[in-house]
Amino acid sequence: MRRTLSRLPVLLLVAALAGCGVFGKEIDPTEGWSASKLYSEAAAELDSNNYKRAVELFEKLEARYPFGRYAMQAQLDVAYAQYKADEPEDAIAAADRFIKLYPQNPYVDYAYYLKGIVNYNRSVGFLDRFIPTDASQRDPGSALDAFNDFSILVERFPNSKYAQDARQRMVYLRSNLAQNEVNVARYYMKRGAYLAAANRANYVIEHYQRTSAVDDALEVLVDAYKALDKDGLAADAQRVLDVNRQAGRFIADEPQPEDVDVARKIWDYLKLDEN
Known part of the structure; x- marks a missing residue:
């Protein structure tokens, strides 16, 4: 009897550790949740700005219930959540996955727009939100990607609710890309590569x-x-420059578009509960 009683605390400790996941599989509190439960919880986390948790729940939803309205919406929402969580590569990958799986979906324009916004903000950079800098001095890679994303949007979906904003951003990006070419041409001038500088300048003009x-x-x-x-x-180049200046044909750059809060509610959540 004494020996049995002395082993009891040890057995209880082992049981407690097993329940905490020390032994075996860790308990997942979402196990057994329905698609609607997972979606509503993920949406609530997203609304509360808990982006990492929202991504985790949306991904669980996609893995457990890969078909249907909830999974489709989750793919768009997870792209938005990753964008807000400062995970641009993952956000773009999620948007691309939606475009590939649902090319005819009525909300595929949003996926293209979100890609453009992600790349646009990457081209702006974190510090530029607080310290104004010359955008044309930065690597144009993300700016060019954003321009291409917006270009696809306005070409394929000219009547999209996002098209007008995309066009405005394209104008701004185009000006920066042009100025970047001029910066490269000036660099060539400083290096004594005059022919390369002339070619870059002519490219901008054309x-x-x-x-x-x-x-x-x-x-x-x-x-x-x-x-x-x-x-x-x-x-000849000087004459063209003088004539256009006198005629006032050189226009001022467009100001940078204001930041937008990308809408993620593509359709009313209540519609997901309809049969």
Whole structure:
């Protein structure tokens, strides 16, 4: 009897540890939840700005119930949650997955728009939200990706509710991309690569008309031709520059569009409960 009683606390401890997941599989409190339960809990976490937890629940929903309205909506919501959680690569991957699985879905325009917004904010950068800097001085990779995302949106879905904002952002991005080319041309000038500078300047003039960068590109072109002893070409470029300046044809850059809170509620949650 004494021996049996002495072993009892040990047995209780083992049982307690097993219940806590020390031995065997850790208990998942969401086990057995329905699709609607998982979705409502994930949406609540998203509304409370608990993005990491929301992503976890949305991914559980997709894994357990891969078909149906809840899974479809979860894919869009998880992309938004990852975007808000500062996980841009995962957000873009989720949006791309939705586009691939549901190319004819009436809300696929949102997936393209979200991709554009993610890349757009990557091109802006964290510090630029607090310290204004020259956007044209940064690596244009994300800006170009954002421009392409928005371009697909406005081309395929011209009547989308997101198209107008996408067009405005494209104008801003185009100006920055043009100015980036001018910055590269100026760098070539400093390095003595005058022919490369002239080629970059001509590229801006040919491909980025109606941006303020054309004015700067013509200035670089004049200097590059002079450095190459192409006085006739330099005079022609100077004449074009003077005529357009006098005519007021060089336009000012568009201001950066205001930040938007990307809407994630593509349809009313109540509709998910309809049969």
